[in-house]
Amino acid sequence: xxxxxxxxxxxxxxxxxxxxxxxxxxxxxxxxxxxxxxxxxxxxxxxxxxxxxxxxxxxxxxxxxxxxxxxxxxxxxxxxxxxxxxxxxxxxxxxxxxxxxxxxxxxxxxxxxxxxxxxxxxxxxxxxxxxxxxxxxxxxxxxxxxxxxxxxxxxxxxxxxxxxxxxxxxxxxxxxxxxxxxxxxxxxxxxxxxxxxxxxxxxxxxxxxxxxxxxxxxxxxxxxxxxxxxxxxxxxxxxxxxxxxxxxxx
Numbered sequence: 001x002x003x004x005x006x007x008x009x010x011x012x013x014x015x016x017x018x019x020x021x022x023x024x025x026x027x028x029x030x031x032x033x034x035x036x037x038x039x040x041x042x043x044x045x046x047x048x049x050x051x052x053x054x055x056x057x058x059x060x061x062x063x064x065x066x067x068x069x070x071x072x073x074x075x076x077x078x079x080x081x082x083x084x085x086x087x088x089x090x091x092x093x094x095x096x097x098x099x100x101x102x103x104x105x106x107x108x109x110x111x112x113x114x115x116x117x118x119x120x121x122x123x124x125x126x127x128x129x130x131x132x133x134x135x136x137x138x139x140x141x142x143x144x145x146x147x148x149x150x151x152x153x154x155x156x157x158x159x160x161x162x163x164x165x166x167x168x169x170x171x172x173x174x175x176x177x178x179x180x181x182x183x184x185x186x187x188x189x190x191x192x193x194x195x196x197x198x199x200x201x202x203x204x205x206x207x208x209x210x211x212x213x214x215x216x217x218x219x220x221x222x223x224x225x226x227x228x229x230x231x232x233x234x235x236x237x238x239x240x241x242x243x244x245x246x247x248x249x250x
Contacts, residue, residue: 001060003022006020006056020211025190027185029191030208033196041162043194046058074106084162091136095134095146096118099122099150118149122149125149141175158189159189162194164180181204201222212236217233
C-alpha cells in the first residue's frame with residue numbers, strides 16, 4: 001500500500017501540487033488522470049523520490065519515505081518497478097542488458113541467474129528470444145514491453161507507469177493495458193499509472209484520482225466516474241466520443 005498525505009510541490013512561483021492525499025491499494029491498478037499541467041507526472045515523481053515535496057508525506061506500507069535520506073530509501077527503491085513514458089531504454093545496450101540493468105545495480109545474482117531472470121521477464125511480455133536486439137530494432141510497442149520486462153526484473157512490490165500507451169496504436173495500447181493488469185495480479189503489485197488514455201481508464205481503472213490545476217478534484221472507480229457530478233471531471237472525461245457514448249448508454 002502507498003499513502004500520500006497533503007503533498008505540496010512548487011517550482012519557483014508555480015505551485016504545481018496543492019495538498020494531494022490518496023491511498024493506493026496492493027493488487028489494484030490506480031490511475032492518475034487530468035489535463036496537461038494538472039500535476040500528474042510531478043505527483044508520480046514525488047512518490048518515487050525524483051522530486052522532494054515541500055510539504056506532506058509519502059508512505060510505503062507505513063514507512064515514511066519523504067523523511068528518509070538516500071541510503072534509507074534504497075530498500076524501498078529495490079521494490080519499485082518503473083516504466084517511463086518513452087521507455088527510457090539504453091540505446092547502446094541490448095534488450096537483455098537493459099533488463100539486467102536493475103539486477104546489476106541492486107542484486108547479488110550471478111551472471112547466469114541474471115540471464116535466467118531476463119529470459120523469464122522476456123517470456124512474460126511475449127518477447128522470448130529477442131535478447132540480443134538493440135532498441136533501434138524494436139517497434140514502439142516492443143520497446144514498451146521491454147520497459148515492462150525491466151520494471152518487473154526485481155519482482156516489484158510497487159509498479160509505476162508514466163503514460164504507458166503514449167504514441168501507441170489502439171490495438172497495442174490494449175495489449176499493454178492487459179499486460180499491466182496481468183502483472184499486477186501476478187505480483188500483487190500496488191500499481192499506479194499516469195495516463196490520459198480513456199480506453200485505459202475504462203478498461204483497467206479500478207481506482208482513479210483526478211487532478212485539476214494541481215488539486216484533487218475527484219476519486220473513485222471508472223464506473224463511479226460515469227455518474228460523477230463534477231463539472232471539471234465531466235468536461236475532461238466526456239471530451240472523448242467513446243466516453244460520451246458510454247455515459248449515454250447508462
